[in-house]
Amino acid sequence: xxxxxxxxxxxxxxxxxxxxxxxxxxxxxxxxxxFVGWGVFLLxxxxxxxxxxxxxxxxxxxxxxxxxxxxxAVVGFEVFLLVGLSFPVWSKxxxxxxxxxDALVVRVIxxxxxxxxxxxxxxxxxxxxxxxxxxxxxxxxIDDKDPASWDDVVSVNQFHIPVNKPIISHISAMDVIHxxxxxxxRLKQDATPGMEVPIWFQAVKTGVFDIVCSQLxxxxxxxxxxxxxxxxxxDYQKWFAEQPKQFKxxxxxxxxxxxxxxxxxx
Amino acid sequence: xxxxxxxxxxEAAHAEHHELGFIQKYIFSVDHKVIGVQYTVTALLFLxxxxxxxMLMRWQLAYPGEPLPVIGNWLGEGMPGGVMLPEFxxxxxxxxxxxxxFLGVVPLAVGGFGNYLVPLxxxxxxxxxxxxxxxxxxxxxxGGVIMLASFFVPGGAANSGWTSxxxxxxxxTAGQTWWLIGMVALITSSLLGSINIIVTIVQLRAKGLxxxxxxxxxxxxxxxxxxxxxxxxxxxxxxxxxxxxxxxxTSFFMPTGLVVSGNALPVAGGGSPLLWQHLFWFLAHPEVxxxxxxxxxxxxxxxxxxxxxxxxxxxxxxxxxxxxGFMSFIVWAHHMxxxxxxxxxxxxxxVTTMIISIxxxxxxxxxxxxxxxxxxxxxxxxxxxxxxxxxxxxxxLTGLPLGLTASDIYLHDTxxxxxxxxxxxxxxxxxxxxxxxxxxxxxxxxxxxxxxWGKTHFWLxxxxxxxxxxxxxxxxxxxxxxxxxxxxxxxxxxxxxxxxVIISISAWCLGAAQLIFILNFFLSLKWGKKVGDNxxxxxxxxxxxxxxxxxxxxxxxxxxxxxxxxxxxxxEEKDFLPQHVAPAKx
Ligand code: HEM
Ligand SMILES: [Cu+2]
Ligand SMILES: [Cu+2]
Numbered sequence: 001x002x003x004x005x006x007x008x009x010x011x012x013x014x015x016x017x018x019x020x021x022x023x024x025x026x027x028x029x030x031x032x033x034x035f036v037g038w039g040v041f042l043l044x045x046x047x048x049x050x051x052x053x054x055x056x057x058x059x060x061x062x063x064x065x066x067x068x069x070x071x072x073a074v075v076g077f078e079v080f081l082l083v084g085l086s087f088p089v090w091s092k093x094x095x096x097x098x099x100x101x102d103a104l105v106v107r108v109i110x111x112x113x114x115x116x117x118x119x120x121x122x123x124x125x126x127x128x129x130x131x132x133x134x135x136x137x138x139x140x141x142i143d144d145k146d147p148a149s150w151d152d153v154v155s156v157n158q159f160h161i162p163v164n165k166p167i168i169s170h171i172s173a174m175d176v177i178h179x180x181x182x183x184x185x186r187l188k189q190d191a192t193p194g195m196e197v198p199i200w201f202q203a204v205k206t207g208v209f210d211i212v213c214s215q216l217x218x219x220x221x222x223x224x225x226x227x228x229x230x231x232x233x234x235d236y237q238k239w240f241a242e243q244p245k246q247f248k249x250x251x252x253x254x255x256x257x258x259x260x261x262x263x264x265x266x
Numbered sequence: 267x268x269x270x271x272x273x274x275x276x277e278a279a280h281a282e283h284h285e286l287g288f289i290q291k292y293i294f295s296v297d298h299k300v301i302g303v304q305y306t307v308t309a310l311l312f313l314x315x316x317x318x319x320x321m322l323m324r325w326q327l328a329y330p331g332e333p334l335p336v337i338g339n340w341l342g343e344g345m346p347g348g349v350m351l352p353e354f355x356x357x358x359x360x361x362x363x364x365x366x367x368f369l370g371v372v373p374l375a376v377g378g379f380g381n382y383l384v385p386l387x388x389x390x391x392x393x394x395x396x397x398x399x400x401x402x403x404x405x406x407x408x409g410g411v412i413m414l415a416s417f418f419v420p421g422g423a424a425n426s427g428w429t430s431x432x433x434x435x436x437x438x439t440a441g442q443t444w445w446l447i448g449m450v451a452l453i454t455s456s457l458l459g460s461i462n463i464i465v466t467i468v469q470l471r472a473k474g475l476x477x478x479x480x481x482x483x484x485x486x487x488x489x490x491x492x493x494x495x496x497x498x499x500x501x502x503x504x505x506x507x508x509x510x511x512x513x514x515x516t517s518f519f520m521p522t523g524l525v526v527s528g529n530a531l532p533v534a535g536g537g538s539p540l541l542w543q544h545l546f547w548f549l550a551h552p553e554v555x556x557x558x559x560x561x562x563x564x565x566x567x568x569x570x571x572x573x574x575x576x577x578x579x580x581x582x583x584x585x586x587x588x589x590x591g592f593m594s595f596i597v598w599a600h601h602m603x604x605x606x607x608x609x610x611x612x613x614x615x616x617v618t619t620m621i622i623s624i625x626x627x628x629x630x631x632x633x634x635x636x637x638x639x640x641x642x643x644x645x646x647x648x649x650x651x652x653x654x655x656x657x658x659x660x661x662x663l664t665g666l667p668l669g670l671t672a673s674d675i676y677l678h679d680t681x682x683x684x685x686x687x688x689x690x691x692x693x694x695x696x697x698x699x700x701x702x703x704x705x706x707x708x709x710x711x712x713x714x715x716x717x718x719w720g721k722t723h724f725w726l727x728x729x730x731x732x733x734x735x736x737x738x739x740x741x742x743x744x745x746x747x748x749x750x751x752x753x754x755x756x757x758x759x760x761x762x763x764x765x766x767v768i769i770s771i772s773a774w775c776l777g778a779a780q781l782i783f784i785l786n787f788f789l790s791l792k793w794g795k796k797v798g799d800n801x802x803x804x805x806x807x808x809x810x811x812x813x814x815x816x817x818x819x820x821x822x823x824x825x826x827x828x829x830x831x832x833x834x835x836x837x838e839e840k841d842f843l844p845q846h847v848a849p850a851k852x
Contacts, residue, residue: 005761009676010745023673024743031663038634038659045637046652049573050644057575057641057834057841067631074627078620081670087613089672094609112527131523131530139528171606175526176434177539179604179679183745183758188675190605192539193433194521197606210756212747214604214679216427218434219352222751 003184003209010183013209013230015202017186019089026085030077097200100124103166108159110171110178110191111139113220115211117159118142119240121151127247131174137246139174144247153243157226162236163206172196181214182228188214203230296396297817301403302382303710306703309374312410313696314780316365319358321777326350328770330752344422352751356425357441359749361413363428364445367557368452369410371695375560376456376494377406379702380463380487382710386808386815387481389472389824389846394465402458409451416444427749429550432519432542436511437526446509453502460491472807472846474826478584479845481806481830482570482577485584486563489591490556497552497595504545511537518542540605547598555594557691559587561654561698562629568651568701569633571804573640574841576831583632586625593622603671604678612671619669626662630655641834641841645802646720650701653728654694661690664739679749682742685735693731700727700783707787708801712813713794719786726779733772737765805844806830 003011012021049055107118107126118140120126127142127149134141142149161167171180173191180199181188184207189199211226231239292300322341325334331349338348345354385393393399416423421439424430435442467480467488480488507518515533519542522535570577577583599607599615607615633655642648664686667673677683700723708714746759753759753766800809807826811819824846832843 003757005744005758007740007744007762007765009743010758020672020676023670024667024676027667027670027673031666035656035659035663038630039656042634042637042652042655045634045640046642049637049640049642051574051641055641057573058639059575059834059836060639061576061578062635062638067635071624071627071631075624078623078666081666082616082620086616086670086672090612091609093672093675094612111525131525134525134528134530136528139525141525175524175531176437177431181679181747183676186676188604188678192605193524194539195606210758212756214747215431216356216434216749219356221356221749222352222753222755225755 003207011207012184012186013203013205013207014185014187015204016089016093019085019092020186023081023085023089027081030081034074093199097168097198098166100168103168103200104161105168105170106159107170107172107196108180108191109140110173110175110180110213110217110224112175112218113213113224115157115159115180115213115224115226116140117155117226119153119155119243120148121153121245123148123151127152134174142247144249149247150249151245152247153240153245155243157211158229159211159226160229160231160236160239161203162233163203163230165233166200166202168198168200170196170198176217177215178217178224179214181212182209183212184209185228190215203228206230206232294400296392296400298381298385298393298396298399299710299815299819301399302378302380304403305373305377305381305406306379308407308410309370309378312365313370313374314784316362316370317777317780319362319365321773322350323355323358323362324770324773326355326751327753328767330754350751353425354422355751356427356749357417357423360424360427360430360445361417364424364449365413366691367428367553368449369406369413371557371691371699372456372553373406374699375557375695376463376487376490377403377459379483379560379564379699379706380459380490383706383808384463384466384484384487385470386811386819387484387806388467388470389475389807389820389826390466390470391818391820393462394469395462398458399462402455402462405451405458406455409448409455412444412448412451416441416448419444429546430508430542431546432508432511432539433521433524433526435508436520437531443509443512446505446512449505450502450509453498453505456494456498457502460494463487463491464495472824472826475807475845478581479826479829482566482580482583483560483563486559486566486587489587490559493552493556493559493591493594497549497556500545501549504542508542540602543602543605544598547601548595551598551601552591552594554687554690555590557695558658559590561695562587562658564698564702564705565651565654566633567806568647568705569636570831570833571705571802572643572645572648572651573636574643574833575636575640576829576833577632578635578638579632580829580831583629586628586632590622590625593618593625597622600669600674603674616669616671619665623662623665623669626658630659630662646715646717646724647701647705649721649724650697650704653724654697654701657689657693657697661686661688661694664689676745677742679747680742681738681746681748684748685738685742688735688738692735693728697727700724703787705802706808707790708797709808709811709813709815711791711794712796713790714797714801715790715794716786719782723779723782723786726782727776730772730776730779734769734776737769741765800844803840803842805832805842807845810844810846 109116125148128146129141130143131141171189171191173193178191180191185201189197208229213221213224333348338345419440421441423441424445426435426438510516511518517534517537519539520533520537524531597618600619603612667677744762754763799813807824810824826845827849828845834841835843
């Protein structure tokens with residue numbers, strides 16, 4: 001399905017985005033109403049009280065209580081925005097994580113100027129990483145001595161995910177701050193070196209769209225585009241099977257896979 | 267308590283004011299008015315320069331990758347064959363932000379207007395510390411020269427954004443070192459200036475001028491100075507720490523395990539990139555109010571004078587800005603919602619952000635209600651002051667979706683942010699500053715600026731500036747990120763590229779409209795209509811001086827008998843009653 005872009009919000013393929021879009025729309029209606037209300041009053045005053053022969057300014061000020069009520073109404077509405085519309089969406093987005101076993105868990109690592117997506121493979125475990133092992137062909141420094149890495153896949157700029165399945169992404173960076181922004185999935189999370197921040201989401205429709213780096217990260221910042229492909233579970237499996245398993249030792253096919261701990265970055 | 271100081275100071279000022287040579291009088295002067303004018307002119311030049319950087323960037327944004335005719339060939343390395351390089355684009359962006367905020371608006375609003383007007387409006391012969399005042403200007407000047415010189419170092423000027431987030435800024439080219447040194451100078455200058463303004467307001471008020479008789483502009487400068495004094499030291503410290511990370515191999519902001527371009531970075535590590543963001547925004551949010559409060563002060567003076575009636579709710583607006591000043595210290599993390607902040611923290615900062623919007627609503631309400639029952643004179647400064655109101659309203663309202671975390675997920679780092687704060691600082695603050703220039707120019711020079719050209723300048727600027735910033739809000743809604751060298755690289759950006767063309771053309775028109783102002787500013791010095799001491803029939807003390815005010819300001823020490831805005835007092839013959847005019851014996 002081709003996505004359509006124009007002058008309004010970009011299409012939303014996420015499960016949590018509806019709340020965000022709703023808030024944005026309610027806010028803009030509120031803003032327009034307030035602005036037009038003020039504007040009309042301002043224009044009225046400018047015309048009615050313009051200087052002209054025979055007209056004098058009055059020393060007394062407006063005694064009406066109306067402005068006070070208007071201010072209280074604005075405050076009341078802001079409370080509603082906070083408690084009614086913003087807190088719930090944000091809490092759900094930040095807190096209600098699915099269990100790891102029910103989700104696809106990946107690591108997303110920003111690097112000048114590409115997105116590395118680290119998939120743990122069938123064992124669900126990420127291979128150990130060590131910055132000292134980093135090289136051109138292995139920028140994440142994944143340790144191929146760790147059997148947990150043997151079925152891992154590192155995909156550059158291509159982020160494939162199955163539709164309708166919760167995804168947990170651990171966002172980090174290896175050099176400078178980037179930001180994992182996916183407008184169509186209503187996602188944004190800074191990728192800061194030295195920190196790993198988990199986010200979760202779920203795509204409800206298939207489609208292909210961009211990851212846009214949303215934090216200035218150097219000369220190539222504006223070219224730091226990744227591609228998200230949301231596809232059916234079968235297509236996703238097929239794609240994953242085709243990815244090279246670069247850490248698998250040539251002779252290790254038969255070696256038993258000992259339990260490896262889930263890695264953590266320094 | 268303050269009277270003896272005032273008297274002593276007064277004499278001192280008079281004793282030394284004979285026989286100064288040109289250099290002492292106009293270059294290394296310690297007279298607050300000369301320093302105010304120096305600040306004003308220097309800051310206006312920087313504003314224009316910063317604007318030129320932006321007009322260049324607008325070429326790349328409207329026509330990505332196309333060579334810029336003629337001018338492009340003069341710009342050397344940054345634009346080979348007239349095509350802008352991304353490095354150069356990033357330098358322009360970082361320096362535009364830095365120059366506009368730290369070398370343009372703050373020096374103009376606080377250094378220019380604050381210096382010139384605060385002593386006059388409180389009835390003092392000069393600032394409390396005239397030499398410190400001169401020092402503040404010259405440190406600012408040095409900071410500006412360092413920033414300008416940084417364009418010529420290898421790799422060009424700083425290119426990590428005006429926010430200078432590490433690790434990027436620590437591994438960036440040499441320009442960043444210059445930026446940090448320049449910032450240390452600028453901050454030092456602001457600290458010297460702000461302490462001076464505070465002491466002047468507290469100690470040097472004329473007899474009878476109690477705090478609640480101060481013109482509102484003085485209150486605004488007072489709160490602004492406190493913000494500068496309390497918020498800048500953390501940034502100065504942070505700037506020095508970042509400088510150490512760059513030149514002395516420390517790791518205050520550098521975490522362990524960095525790999526840059528495939529190589530492990532040889533730093534000790536263990537630092538925190540987020541620490542910088544906290545220190546930066548702890549300054550930079552109050553800084554937002556440093557940019558807006560003097561503007562609100564100026565607009566209030568101009569509006570009250572032209573409505574010919576007292577300010578609606580003087581105490582209300584004073585308490586509102588005091589509250590605003592206080593609150594501005596506990597909202598900073600709303601710039602960091604997307605760093606990975608937990609729910610409790612972000613809820614706290616959402617709530618404080620909503621609370622701080624209330625005093626802004628109060629300020630707007632007070633100003634609009636002042637118009638009720640007025641007799642409005644549509645003078646030239648009044649045009650700009652009135653336009654400020656709806657523009658500031660748009661700026662404030664568009665802050666709401668950014669202050670609520672849920673909507674900020676989508677809008678953060680898009681052009682919506684740029685539209686939002688520019689509505690506050692460009693058609694907002696800058697228009698207020700224009701209002702101020704047109705309003706006090708006659709006092710400073712003894713001449714009136716041309717009304718016709720002033721209005722032409724107003725209408726062209728008003729149309730063009732909305733043509734620049736309104737489409738940015740639409741771009742933001744459409745998801746377009748800021749700080750992109752080539753917005754058409756993304757499908758959702760390419761779909762709305764027309765807007766970039768409209769914005770750029772509007773920006774160039776806006777630039778052209780400023781030429782009218784520049785000509786009017788200088789030509790009126792010679793050909794402007796001569797004016798008397800109080801051409802606007804105003805009530806505050808600066809109009810009680812001769813025009814232009816001499817060294818030492820007042821011919822006789824002023825005594826204040828009433829509040830600042832006694833217009834259209836019933837039973838009075840004229841429609842204004844100046845603060846210093848003794849009441850007629852009953
Ligand atoms: C009154 C004068 C104001 C000025 C001069 C101003 C200016 C700014 C500036 C310079 C930024 C930084 C953008 C960046 O480089 O990252 C910003 C962002 C922001 N402003 Fe304001 N602002 C003002 C008022 C407000 C108000 C009234 C609110 C909220 C009610 C607000 C909320 C925000 C938020 C939440 C951000 C962060 C947005 C983001 O990073 O996504 N501001 N503003
Ligand atoms: Cu980036
Ligand atoms: Cu802020």
